[in-house]
Amino acid sequence: MSVLVFGHKSPDTDTVVSAIAVADLKSKLGVAAKPVALGKLNPETEFVLGKFGLTAPEVVESVAGQKVIVVDTTDLTQLPDDIAKAEVLGVVDHHKLGSLTTPAPLEMWVWPVGCTGTIVKAMYDFFKVEVPANIAGALLCAILSDTVIFKSPTCTDADKKACEELAAICGATDLQALGMEMFKVKSAVDGVPARELVFRDYKDFDMSGKKVGIGQLEVVDLAILDAHRAGLAEEIIKIKAEKGNHSVFLLLTDIIKEGSLMLIATDDATVVEKAFGTKADKELWLAGVLSRKKDVVPPFEKAFA
Amino acid sequence: MSVLVFGHKSPDTDTVVSAIAVADLKSKLGVAAKPVALGKLNPETEFVLGKFGLTAPEVVESVAGQKVIVVDTTDLTQLPDDIAKAEVLGVVDHHKLGSLTTPAPLEMWVWPVGCTGTIVKAMYDFFKVEVPANIAGALLCAILSDTVIFKSPTCTDADKKACEELAAICGATDLQALGMEMFKVKSAVDGVPARELVFRDYKDFDMSGKKVGIGQLEVVDLAILDAHRAGLAEEIIKIKAEKGNHSVFLLLTDIIKEGSLMLIATDDATVVEKAFGTKADKELWLAGVLSRKKDVVPPFEKAFA
Known part of the structure; x- marks a missing residue:
């Protein structure tokens, strides 16, 4: 039976592509492995797989009794409910160490x-296995997506170096253009229900006992969302009530202007002022803010402490 | 301020030597780092450090406010009580993934x-840093100790390959003789109180809600322990009562005969029969059993389930 390789729920491009690549690498190292996904792929990921001729992984919900490798998370809330009944052979990740044991x-x-794609590239090198051109292209896109074309504060020299080497393998010459092509697909929101947009990249956090949801929509131009803003603002109020959250924030990130408009639904708007130094109860423009992980979660964690 | 590098409580040779080596490697990579230990060194480790002219690490209890790298465990019960107040920059380990987040x-x-020493050797190679001869000798001893000179079922080809390469660096020619020299030091038990012998390498496990302690004493010849056996058997009964454990087992491992005499103190001797297929309530010879991790913990976990 093949080892299943998968990333987090609400799969993004990094999670899906890294699972495909790790399964390829492990298979070439003599361990039969198969990538799967924990949910429907988003439009950006579908575009990337299509562009490089890769097959979309099968979607699974249960992994009980299987041997598995987890990529792009170690957080139990982002893994299958029956993960404890699987045998975890490995982890490849670039996040904080979570609750998986x-x-x-x-x-x-x-x-x-x-x-995570940057680490997978290094693993191919470590095991002296060549990265296939189509997987190199997809890993390159994963890194461009996660680092917002190198603009995110999470981007490191290792990410840039991996991109250079992957670009040489897949023959990509203009990384800026490739990244923008992808972000334009990601920015296509017309006809998509507001609820789906909020949950496209959404995570709940426990902040000093309060449940705080933070979603993020990355677009090439905030104006794309003008017709959706009111609907999204209503939707996060509904979601906050349904989930019993203290707060739900939605970051509308403009990758060209390099900042995020944060839509706010909260029981206590003073947390926003504590976190970012400006009073706001419905929305707030945060110049320079691109990364939920580095720019938004830490100040909120302090504000809630 | 230097990054502190340390392993688990009740430090053994692997934990101490790997901390020394990782601190050396990190320092050479430009991150000032200092090895420390979470307790008094055992005689084997003192012998290994002395043999290769390495300084014993300072013993610390608190790590609050420090940047740290943890080696040889990810289990909170084996780490400083205030580990949550430290900033964990890294982990190097060869155990199951524990409760550290x-x-x-x-x-x-x-x-x-x-x-863990096998992984540290691979890290030197990955970062293209030469292993100093004295650290190579100590890492070689750590691997010989943890793998019972390659006899333990936990030993892998990677461990053997690391030993070959480390032996070439430090000029060791007879690994069997080096290993035996070390195990003879480890076997010196005369004049040591029974309590200290039980706790020299002791771990408590939670098995289906029951607290189960398993200690291990490795000797080159079980006869060395003849004069101590009765005292050790009394001691584990006392320790079981004091700690409120369901069971305390002590493995007296004969590395030449390749087996372990298990001393038993338990509320329910049927767990021994369930685990090993033989009735016993005071002691039991387990032929072929060298590894607590691979040979003893898994059958007891099943027996308690």
Whole structure:
């Protein structure tokens, strides 16, 4: 039986492409492995797989009784509900160390870089296996997406170096253009229900006992969202009530202007002022803010502490 | 301020030597780092450091406010009580993934091999830094100790390959003789109180809600322990009562005969029969059993389930 390789729920490009690449690498190292996904792919990921001729992984919900490798998270809330009944052979990740534990020794590749794809590229090099051109192209896109074309504060020299080497393998010459092509697909929101847009990249956090949801929509131009803003603002109020959250924030990130408009639904608007130094109860423009992980979660964690 | 590098409480040779080596490697990579230990060194470790002219690390209890790298465990019960107040920059380990979590991304090198020292050797190679001869000798001893001179079922080809390469660096020619020299030091038990012998390498496990302690004493010849056996058997009964454990087992491992005499103190001797297929309530010879991690913990976990 093949080892299943998968990333987090609400899969993004890094999670899906890194799973495909790790399954390829492991298979070439003699361990039969198969990429799967924990949910429907988003339009950006579908575009990337299509562009490089890669097959979309099968979607699974249960992994009980399977041998698995987890990529792009170690957080139980982002993994299948029955993950404890699987045998975790390995982890490849670039996030904080989460709540996953194992009963047996395992293999972990975890680096503080901008994208799991950067680590997977290094693993191919470490094991002296050539990266296939189509997987190189997809890994390149994953890194460009996660680092907002190198603009995110999470981007490291290792991410840039991996991109250079992957570009040489897949023959990409203009990374800026490739990144923008992808972000234009990501920016296509017309006809998509507001709820789906909020949950496209959404995570709940426990901040000093309060449940705080933060979603993010990245677009090439905030004006694309003008017709959606009122609907999105209503939707996060509904979602906050349904989930019993203290707050739900939605970042509308303009990757060209390099900033985020944050839509706010909260029981206590003073947390926004504590976190960002400006009073606001409905929305707030945050210049320079591109990364939820580095720019938004830490100030909110302090504000809630 | 230097990054502190340390392993688990009740430090053994692998934990101490890997901390010394990782601190050396990190310093050469431009990150000032200092090895420390979470307790008094055992005689084997003192012998290894002395043999290769390495300084014993300072013993610390608190790490609050420090940047740290953890080696040889990810289990909170084996780390300083205030580890949550430290900033964990990295982990190097060869055990199961434990309960440590972090608020920020980190660097992890975790492989399912017989010894953390094997991974540290691979890290030197990965970062293209030469292993100093004295550290190579000590890492070689750590691997020989953890793998019981390659006899333990936890030993992998990666451990053997690392030993070959480390032996070439430090000029060791007879690994069997080096290993035996070390195990003879480890076997010196005369004049040591029974309590100290039980706790020299002791771990408590939670098995289906029951607290189960398993200690291990490795000797080159079980006869060395003849005069101590009765005292050790009394001691584990006392320790079981004091700690409120369901069971305390002590493995007296004969590395030449390749087996362990298990001393038993338990509320329910049927767990021994369930785990090993033989009735016993005071002691039991387990032929072929060398590894607590691979040979003893898994059958007891099943027996308690």
